[in-house]
Amino acid sequence: MSKNIKLVHPRDQITEVISRIYKRGMTTTSGGNISIIDDNGDIWVTPSAIDKGSLRASDIICVKKDGTVIGKHKPSSEFPFHKAIYEARPDIKSVIHAHPPALVSFSIVRQIPNTNIISQAKHICGPIGYANYRLPGSEDLGDVIADEFKKGYKAIIMENHGTVLGGSDLTDAFERFEALEFCARTIVYGSQIGTPNYLTDDQIDEFEAQATGVLPEMEKTEYPSDEVEKRLEICKIVKRSCEQGLMISSYGTVSMRWKDNDFLITPTNINRWDIDLDDIVQIKGGHREAGKIPSRATWIHQEIYNRNPNVNSIIMTQSPYLMAFGVTNSYLNVRTIPESWIFLQDINAVKYGAHFRKNNNSEIVDNCPTALIIENDSVIITGDKLLQTFDYLEVAEFSAKSIVLGNSLGEMVPINDEQVEDLRVKFLS
Numbered sequence: 005m006s007k008n009i010k011l012v013h014p015r016d017q018i019t020e021v022i023s024r025i026y027k028r029g030m031t032t033t034s035g036g037n038i039s040i041i042d043d044n045g046d047i048w049v050t051p052s053a054i055d056k057g058s059l060r061a062s063d064i065i066c067v068k069k070d071g072t073v074i075g076k077h078k079p080s081s082e083f084p085f086h087k088a089i090y091e092a093r094p095d096i097k098s099v100i101h102a103h104p105p106a107l108v109s110f111s112i113v114r115q116i117p118n119t120n121i122i123s124q125a126k127h128i129c130g131p132i133g134y135a136n137y138r139l140p141g142s143e144d145l146g147d148v149i150a151d152e153f154k155k156g157y158k159a160i161i162m163e164n165h166g167t168v169l170g171g172s173d174l175t176d177a178f179e180r181f182e183a184l185e186f187c188a189r190t191i192v193y194g195s196q197i198g199t200p201n202y203l204t205d206d207q208i209d210e211f212e213a214q215a216t217g218v219l220p221e222m223e224k225t226e227y228p229s230d231e232v233e234k235r236l237e238i239c240k241i242v243k244r245s246c247e248q249g250l251m252i253s254s255y256g257t258v259s260m261r262w263k264d265n266d267f268l269i270t271p272t273n274i275n276r277w278d279i280d281l282d283d284i285v286q287i288k289g290g291h292r293e294a295g296k297i298p299s300r301a302t303w304i305h306q307e308i309y310n311r312n313p314n315v316n317s318i319i320m321t322q323s324p325y326l327m328a329f330g331v332t333n334s335y336l337n338v339r340t341i342p343e344s345w346i347f348l349q350d351i352n353a354v355k356y357g358a359h360f361r362k363n364n365n366s367e368i369v370d371n372c373p374t375a376l377i378i379e380n381d382s383v384i385i386t387g388d389k390l391l392q393t394f395d396y397l398e399v400a401e402f403s404a405k406s407i408v409l410g411n412s413l414g415e416m417v418p419i420n421d422e423q424v425e426d427l428r429v430k431f432l433s
Contacts, residue, residue: 017174018048033055081140101162197408211360222292223294260390321397
């Protein structure tokens, strides 16, 4: 989607985002609805009972300010509560409602996910409201949801139903939706292997306030063909990570060494789904490309490249099964299958705060392991070629998933020391 979302027609915005939600398994063919209210007060909304997996711009309905319906279908049956939200909160310009599995898990046990599970989630999601059950599509449901939005919430758990979120535009609403479902998944998966640990408000405030030490701007930036090629590689991997559920809109940093200790890195505060070549930030001689703000984790990437000449690409992200280990202080034993151990060896964890610049933690940057978990924050994966590093990330997430799922069957029996030694001799010598 274009960075200037106002230049993308509401129909196209809605079809793009509903496609992302469907492909990521966060809604069903018939479930969920999205709307946008435009500057005229007209509401653009997904249609009722039309396949969410193949929705086209021409399927989107416009309900005019005077109530006239324009389009070839009926508007979503949940349109009444979309309208009620816009009437209650003029600052909200887009609404997403869906039934993503983890948030539905919370709605059916009548709980609200604690967003202090991951450092930046509280900031993105804000406080979470709770709407009591009412008949779907009814004016009553619109009333209870609007009442919650009037309290200032932008994200609400709907009792025995799902979730509804609002935003200043559709990108903002989707980031909130994706972050909240990610929190819910992390808590659910973490609860299967241990007890989730939450950050305090003070820890989160410290994360948000930490000095990032933004690098000085370079006077002139050159873009030789090999540099542009690396930008393209980064953009492709970021999009693939989002599609695979290994990265979310609001979090994830990818970098590649360019030459010597100069490198290219993703920016901060740009939706990961929409990153393009011009967003990537060149870091050269300790200076940043003019007019761009690189990731807040730039210092970690810089130090890893400085101290580890064999590392040429880094992915720092959150994926739900790896973070299940990261929020429960559970040891991720990758002696599951030969591939996992050969690629990853052992995955250690460092305490939350070790990634703050003031701590300059050598455990993160010295003798950098292939994979490292920062508790309640992220996983760092390093490698040579970027595709190889992405493969390591996938293998690590699949390993974590296998352990979480296997936990309900019995205790994991890892590959033993003798078998590991055989693997070391054959594949790593």
